[in-house]
Amino acid sequence: MEKKGCSFVFLCLALLYVTRPVLLASLKGIDLSKSGLGSSILCDTCIGLVTTVRKLAKLHVSQELIEKAAIEYCEKSGRADERICKLIIPEFKDEVLYVFDHTALSSREICGTVLDDKCGSTYDPFNQQWNVTIPGGKPPIKPYHPPKVNITNRILHISDIHWDPQYTPGLQARCDEPLCCRPPLPKGDPNNSAGAWGDAHCDIPLQTVVNLMEHLNATQDQFEWIYMTGDLPAHNDWSQTRSGQVDIFNKMIDLFNEYLPNKPVFYSFGNHESDPVNSFPPNYITGSNSISWLYDDAADKLKKWLNTTDAYNTFKSGGYYSVDYNGIRIISLQTNYCNKQNWWLLINGTDPDGMLQWFVEKLLDAEKKGMKVHVLGHISPGDGADCSNAWSANYKKIALRFENTIAGQFFGHCHEDRFHFMVDFEPNTPPRPYGQVLDHDTYILNITDANLTNKPKWIHEYSAKFLF
Numbered sequence: 099m100e101k102k103g104c105s106f107v108f109l110c111l112a113l114l115y116v117t118r119p120v121l122l123a124s125l126k127g128i129d130l131s132k133s134g135l136g137s138s139i140l141c142d143t144c145i146g147l148v149t150t151v152r153k154l155a156k157l158h159v160s161q162e163l164i165e166k167a168a169i170e171y172c173e174k175s176g177r178a179d180e181r182i183c184k185l186i187i188p189e190f191k192d193e194v195l196y197v198f199d200h201t202a203l204s205s206r207e208i209c210g211t212v213l214d215d216k217c218g219s220t221y222d223p224f225n226q227q228w229n230v231t232i233p234g235g236k237p238p239i240k241p242y243h244p245p246k247v248n249i250t251n252r253i254l255h256i257s258d259i260h261w262d263p264q265y266t267p268g269l270q271a272r273c274d275e276p277l278c279c280r281p282p283l284p285k286g287d288p289n290n291s292a293g294a295w296g297d298a299h300c301d302i303p304l305q306t307v308v309n310l311m312e313h314l315n316a317t318q319d320q321f322e323w324i325y326m327t328g329d330l331p332a333h334n335d336w337s338q339t340r341s342g343q344v345d346i347f348n349k350m351i352d353l354f355n356e357y358l359p360n361k362p363v364f365y366s367f368g369n370h371e372s373d374p375v376n377s378f379p380p381n382y383i384t385g386s387n388s389i390s391w392l393y394d395d396a397a398d399k400l401k402k403w404l405n406t407t408d409a410y411n412t413f414k415s416g417g418y419y420s421v422d423y424n425g426i427r428i429i430s431l432q433t434n435y436c437n438k439q440n441w442w443l444l445i446n447g448t449d450p451d452g453m454l455q456w457f458v459e460k461l462l463d464a465e466k467k468g469m470k471v472h473v474l475g476h477i478s479p480g481d482g483a484d485c486s487n488a489w490s491a492n493y494k495k496i497a498l499r500f501e502n503t504i505a506g507q508f509f510g511h512c513h514e515d516r517f518h519f520m521v522d523f524e525p526n527t528p529p530r531p532y533g534q535v536l537d538h539d540t541y542i543l544n545i546t547d548a549n550l551t552n553k554p555k556w557i558h559e560y561s562a563k564f565l566f
C-alpha cells in the first residue's frame with residue numbers, strides 16, 4: 099500500500115514540474131476533463147501529494163527509489179509517452195526535492211501557486227506585496243515632440259529562435275509528443291511531414307537560422323546593433339542537458355559573430371536557456387544546483403559586449419547587466435526572476451539577487467547624467483500568465499518613475515508581434531507616448547512558401563508608423 103502511494107505521489111510531482119505544454123495538457127487538462135475531477139478534488143489531491151512527498155523526503159527515502167517509482171507510475175498511467183516519462187522525471191527531480199525541502203510554504207500554498215484559482219484563494223507568494231525603494235524627485239513629464247532631424251538609430255530586435263538541432267525533414271510534423279519533426283518520430287505522410295525549411299508545429303532547423311543570418315549579413319547596413327531577447331534552444335524540455343544547452347548557446351552566438359562580426363549583440367536570458375527549463379536559481383544557490391555552468395559560459399562568450407567589469411560581473415552572477423553604448427544605457431534584466439515557473443522563487447521571491455533595486459540605481463544614475471535607457475528582457479512585466487504580480491508591480495512603479503529616462507522596452511517570449519500599454523497609477527491621466535521608439539518594422543518568412551519553392555524569402559510585413 100505504501101509503495102503504491104509513493105508511486106502516485108511522484109507521478110504528480112513530475113507533472114507539477116514539467117513545462118507548460120506538458121503541464122497544462124496533463125495536470126490541468128487530463129485530470130479535469132477525463133477523470134471529471136473538480137477543482138476542489140484536484141486541489142485536495144495536489145495537497146495530499148505534496149505533503150506525502152515532503153514526508154517521504156524527511157524519511158530519507160532514496161532519490162533513486164523515488165525516481166524509479168515515479169517513472170514506473172508515469173508509464174503505467176498512460177498520461178505521457180513512456181520515453182518521455184523516463185526522461186522528464188530525472189530532469190526535474192533534484193530541483194523539486196531541493197525546493198520542497200527549503201521552502202517555507204505549506205503544501206496548500208505550493209498547490210495554490212501551481213493550480214492558480216483551483217485551490218481557492220490560498221496564499222500565493224507570487225502575488226505578495228514587496229517594495230523596492232524608489233527615490234522621489236520625478237522630473238516633470240516632458241511633452242513629447244518627435245525629433246525634427248533624421249538622427250535615428252536602427253536596431254535589430256530578434257527573439258525566441260528556438261533552434262532544434264534534431265529537426266529532421268520528412269518526419270511527422272503533427273504528433274502526440276510535445277514537439278514534432280524530430281527523432282524518434284516516424285516518417286510522415288505527404289500531408290504531415292516536416293518541410294526542409296521548417297513547420298509551424300515545430301521548432302526551427304539550422305538551415306533556416308543560417309538563411310536568416312545570410313539575409314541579415316546582406317542587409318546589415320540597415321541596422322546598427324542587435325537586441326537578442328533570449329530562448330535560443332528548442333522545446334524538447336524532457337531531453338535536454340546542461341552541456342547540450344551550452345552547445346546551443348555557443349553555436350547561436352558563433353553564428354552572430356560569423357555573419358555579423360561588427361554588430362554588437364546585447365542579449366537577455368530566456369526561460370529556455372537553462373536545464374531544466376525555467377530553472378534560474380538566484381546566486382545564493384551554490385554547489386551542484388548553482389546556475390554558474392550557464393552564466394560562466396555565456397559571460398565568456400559575450401565578453402566582447404559586456405565591456406565593463408561591472409557588466410561582466412553582474413551577468414556572471416545573476417544574468418543581468420548594464421552597459422553604455424552609443425550614448426544609450428542598455429539595461430538587460432534577468433526576467434526569469436519574475437517567472438512563475440521558476441520554482442526556485444518559492445524559497446524566496448522577494449527581489450531575487452536585489453536586481454530591481456540595482457535597476458533603480460542604474461536608472462537614477464542615468465537620470466542624473468541625462469542619459470536615455472533601453473530596457474531588455476525576455477518575459478515582459480505584466481504578462482500575467484508568466485510574470486509574477488509582485489515583480490510586475492515593482493517594475494511598473496520603477497518604469498513610471500523613470501519615464502523621462504526610459505526610451506524603449508524590448509521583450510520576447512510570447513511568440514507574437516505584440517505591444518503593451520502601461521497604465522499610469524494616477525487616474526484620468528491622458529495617454530502619452532513612452533520613450534522615443536519612432537517606428538517598428540516587422541519582417542517575416544513564409545515557411546509554406548519556402549518549402550514549396552525551396553527559396554526562403556524574408557519580406558517586410560509592415561511598418562508600425564505606416565499601419566497605425
Ligand SMILES: [Zn+2]
Binds near residue numbers: 329368370510
Ligand atoms: Zn520564453
